[in-house]
Amino acid sequence: MAECDNKYHINNKSYPLLVGSRAQVWHNTAYKTSGNLTRRDLIKNKSGRIVSIKKHKTAKCQDRLRRSGYGTEKGKFGYVKVEPKTPKKCSKTGKSLSDTVHKRKPKAVKRSVSDTTHRRNIPCKGRKLSICNRATKKCKMAKGPQRTFCRKRKNTKHKA
Secondary structure (H helix, E strand, O other): OOOOOOOEEEOOEEEOEEEOOHHHHHOOOEEEOOOOOOHHHEEEOOOOOEEEHHHHHHHHHHOHHHHOOEEEOOOOOOEEEOOOOOOOEOOOOOOEOOOOOOOOOOOOOOOOHHHHHHOOOOOHHHOOOEEOOOOOEEOOOOOOOOOEEEOOOOOOOOOO
16 A cells, blocks of 8 residues: 555655655655755744754854844844944054054963972072061062062961
8 A cells, every 4th residue: 555655654654755845844745855854853933934943043042143243223123234343543553453563472481390499388598488478578589470488477377
């Protein structure tokens, strides 16, 4: 019986067409679209169009209208084509700020092992100074960011 009726029998259902439009797939006249979307891959959106479920979910996150230049304006209903903002110009040269060349900061120099051990809790040059948070004097031997030492107390913690 299934061989004589000129229909496609897939998953115990019969379809007159194998490949059709989204509407034909939605109404079970065809099994799939030319892009291999089946009935379970399709959904109707709020405006009544038959769209892909996967594409429908990702489009909400991508915010395509905003990226293509549409946005909201006060006093107007819905999305309106918004003109892009002009770039800010430098008052001295008249060029846009993005065109001006900014000098990059030099990369940080890697410290040797002796520098890193000096910056730990080791007192400088044999002086009996303890490291603390509220220190007053800076160590002259430290090469990088200078550590501070306190002569007042040997205790590293101070009362606030």
